[in-house]
Amino acid sequence: MIINFRGLQRLLTGAGLAATAVIASQSPSFAHVTLATGEARANTYYKAVFQVPHGCDGAATQTVRIQIPEGVIGVKPMPKAGWTLSITRGAYAKSYQSHGKTVAEGPKEIVWSGGSLADDNYDEFVFTSFITDFPSGQAITFPTTQQCAKGEVRWDQIASEGQNPHSLKSPAPTLRIVADNATVAQAQMDHSQMDHGKMAAPAAPQSGSDTLKAGDLIVAAPWTRATPGGAKIAGGYLKITNTGKSPDRLVSAISAGADRVEIHEMSMTDGVMKMRPLADGLTIKPGETVELKPGGLHMMFMDIKQPLKQGDKLKATLTFEKAGKLDVSFDVNAMGATGEPAHKH
DSSP states (O other), X not given: OOOOHHHHHHHHHHHHHHHHHHHHHHHHHHHSOEESSOEEOTTEEEEEEEEEOOOBTTBOEEEEEEEOOTTEEEEEEOOOTTSEEEEEEEEEEEEEEETTEEEEEEEEEEEEEEEEEOTTOOEEEEEEEEEOSOOTTOEEEOOEEEEESSOEEEEOBOOOTTOOGGGSSSXXXXXXXXXXXXXXHHHHHHHHTEETTEXXXXXXXXXXXXXXXXXXXXXXXXXXXXXXXXXXXXXEEXXXXXXXXXXXXXXXXXXXXXXXXXXXXXXXXXXXXXEEEOTTOEEEOTTOEEEEOTTSSEEEEEEESSOOOTTOEEEEEEEETTTEEEEEEEEEEOTTOOSSOGGGO
């Protein structure tokens, strides 16, 4: 057998370059900040999930700043534990109709700041919105700035007509409007799933033991969200009703699935979402029902041992001042869920 080494070398070199070219052509789609769902119909509600896959040249992400384009209205961002949420409002270029009312202004920029997303971790930043009457085929861009411990990346380049967005170095997350004959019917269905503008949460797995009793207290519908790989925290939500004649207090909670569990309170002050732990616990007055839910009072599982998957259960033990200890299983709902399990509505 006679081997032409020069020819073989050229062949291997060419194959290597081709493979490199393929990798280079594919890698931007994974490196950019993108929308999990890149298509939507006009005149429908849309849940925007911004995927942040890395930091800035190895530095941790500390701020994510998203510009809201004209025609995207009714924006309601989801708070993130460990991050400060701020909303900048402004006038729209024209007025829109929403729930029978004229809307002339709304959120123009959403900012999550003060957190720390390591370069080797992934996370999502979410808001719900309404997409107004855009023509089919139009691309809507959301210029996004990712500020890190060192430097920043501006995802704000917009592709020209016929240009592949992946050919850009820093493309803005893009939503494309698609045609659908069922647009009106779907919009009506989406509207029926809204509660004063809040999108209904995906249904949580039903459980026969989702209502528990400890002394005069009734604990109902405990649930949490699925978490992405690398996430270290998860929220816990439930309802506590005091059927007795004296107040009781949720003093603490523990879980084998997390290093520690805290009780937190969220509040909006001057457009800035703030969160603080309740050092003295949570008081439940006689005859009162206290709901722990996203955007308000909630439990926080810190340094979870492994990602939570939809359909699983996260076990915890609640300690009340008078009612004592109560073992609870939190149903793991879908990632990004915003409300209590559907079978409790």
